[in-house]
Amino acid sequence: MTSLIACQGNQKESLFVPLRPALLLGKREPAAMAMQPLKVYADRRSQPSRAIIIFCRANRIDFDEVTVDLFKAQHLTPEFKSKINPMGQVPAIVDGRFKLFESHAILRYLASVFPGVPDHWYPADLFTRAKIESILDWHHSNLRRGAVTFVLNTVLGPSLGLPTSPEAAKEGEKLLVRSLRTIEYVWLKGDAKFLNGNPQPSIADLSLVCEIMQLEFVGDDRRDRILGPHEKIRTWIENVKKATSPHFEEVHELVFKVKAQLSSAPHLKTASKL
Ligand SMILES: N[C@@H](CCC(=O)N[C@@H](CS)C(=O)NCC(=O)O)C(=O)O
8 A cells, every 4th residue: 555645855756755554654664764864953052953852862762963053054055955954944854755844843753753752752642632732833933932032132143143132132031931921820730740730741841941941041140030930930941851861961061061152251141049
């Protein structure tokens, strides 16, 4: 039995290629597994990149990490855009002949097709899964938009050759703080250890916590001003860290290196108040 499904990429021979039944049933193709390990195109300074790498490590998924240096604009080269991700962003994966970008889609794919990934990451129960999807959809236009706007317009913009705006930083911070409140009051109600009160983390926990971790870049004062009032968020971050240790810490090492470089700039030298 074969099925015809559109395949991404530059296949000259045909737009449609037959996929094996195994892939349709949620398993990777044996050839892809045996011959080419998964390739993850990432920059560890990027929060969605870190989520993918931690997920692979925590679930013993064999992969090659290919660094795409955002500060050197390697994501914008014609080669990267034409062969890996037409959006010119990280993360992206190549699994055999299958290519994918967008971190949430990548996490869903990895959790679904790699054998041995525990169910809690992306539960088979459709009600539990739908609740996780709801958080993931919310993430991009709320927490992520707030955090990225804030961080780019305070410290990271100049390193990426982008202009910064104090007004945009203020707006970003507002949305970020509103998002943290939402997470606390909607998804971390009561004594929830993980989002939705789940006993173990899902891909949403990992994705959102990696997002919040970028607050390390802005220096301790600003980070504490934002996270200080949110004890539940800080406990949840620790829970996700513990659940994925030691990979979480290892993958975030670069964040702390960049933080040290940025904080050697006098206007960022501050002490923690938490
Ligand atoms: N929605 C995307 C966002 C990807 C994204 O914004 N990646 C950033 C790094 S965190 C990037 O590549 N930025 C470079 C650019 O947009 O030029 C995802 O979740 O994967």
